[in-house]
Amino acid sequence: MTEASEAAQADRTLKARHRAMWAQGDYPSVVSHVIPDLGARLVRECGVRQGDRVLDVAAGSGNAAIPAALAGADVVASDLTPELLEIGRHLAAVRGARLEWREADAEALPFADGEFDIVMSCVGVMFAPHHRPAAEEMLRVCRSGGTIGLVNWTPEGFVGRMFAAMKPFAPPSPPGVQPPPLWGDEEHVHELLGDAVTDVDARRETVRVDRFGEPSGFREFFKACYGPTIAVYRAVAGDADRVAALDAALDALAAEHTVDGVMEWEYLLLTAHRRG
Numbered sequence: 001m002t003e004a005s006e007a008a009q010a011d012r013t014l015k016a017r018h019r020a021m022w023a024q025g026d027y028p029s030v031v032s033h034v035i036p037d038l039g040a041r042l043v044r045e046c047g048v049r050q051g052d053r054v055l056d057v058a059a060g061s062g063n064a065a066i067p068a069a070l071a072g073a074d075v076v077a078s079d080l081t082p083e084l085l086e087i088g089r090h091l092a093a094v095r096g097a098r099l100e101w102r103e104a105d106a107e108a109l110p111f112a113d114g115e116f117d118i119v120m121s122c123v124g125v126m127f128a129p130h131h132r133p134a135a136e137e138m139l140r141v142c143r144s145g146g147t148i149g150l151v152n153w154t155p156e157g158f159v160g161r162m163f164a165a166m167k168p169f170a171p172p173s174p175p176g177v178q179p180p181p182l183w184g185d186e187e188h189v190h191e192l193l194g195d196a197v198t199d200v201d202a203r204r205e206t207v208r209v210d211r212f213g214e215p216s217g218f219r220e221f222f223k224a225c226y227g228p229t230i231a232v233y234r235a236v237a238g239d240a241d242r243v244a245a246l247d248a249a250l251d252a253l254a255a256e257h258t259v260d261g262v263m264e265w266e267y268l269l270l271t272a273h274r275r276g
């Protein structure tokens, strides 16, 4: 095998693992219980209008893609995980939204250059393991003057810190894999988008999460529903002390972020225009 074909094989293996990780648990419940309005927030910020051609990258079950379609746009929801797209199809039918669902790796989008007026991603593209190719693909498929819109969890916010807390318990990542919450760092996104965009508007906002009550309520819900958390618990499952230490780390973090039963989870909301 040549070096290039070995690298391609390693990438296919990594993506297959990621796909399996996001398909486990019940990610659509995380959306409906925790971030039901975040996709619509991004759609509003991108100024999605009737007739716009919109791509939602790493769309999952359509948290942003469905509101965009309901706004009258011509939407493609793309994601690595077909199981989530299938659930999205069903949710869209229930809500009366019509859109296209396409299985696709954010690092190799199956779309033409400049095909979309708006290319957006809601806590999605941040999970593609190689940030530069993912950013380049979003830019490539956006037309000149079109809009790029991103919502990403920040490294300092609750979800960013949850990933940091889980890291010592997770198996080491293959070389070249970058941490998802880096996409919530404004400098990092500026570097990725570079001169290819103008009119960058970036701000930090929070999602108010009030469904967990006790910190352990958060942990139990994520342990059951959220793929990355399930994967880390699986990795330590044979070691009761490690499981207890992970439980304690997540409970401590949740307690630190909870005031009167309410948590605030910080994200970076960024929009920009593709330079002509």
Ligand SMILES: C[S@@+](CC[C@H](N)C(=O)[O-])C[C@H]1O[C@@H](n2cnc3c(N)ncnc32)[C@H](O)[C@@H]1O
Pocket (backbone or CB within 6 Å): 015, 018, 019, 022, 031, 039, 057, 058, 059, 060, 061, 062, 063, 064, 078, 079, 080, 081, 084, 104, 105, 106, 107, 121, 122, 123, 124, 125, 127, 128, 129
């Ligand atoms: C936290 S979910 C966000 C889903 C959706 N955007 C939302 O707001 O609910 C992250 C998504 O990224 C997808 N994903 C992970 N790696 C990907 C990749 N390389 N290419 C495309 N999608 C990917 C997962 O399948 C999952 O649907």
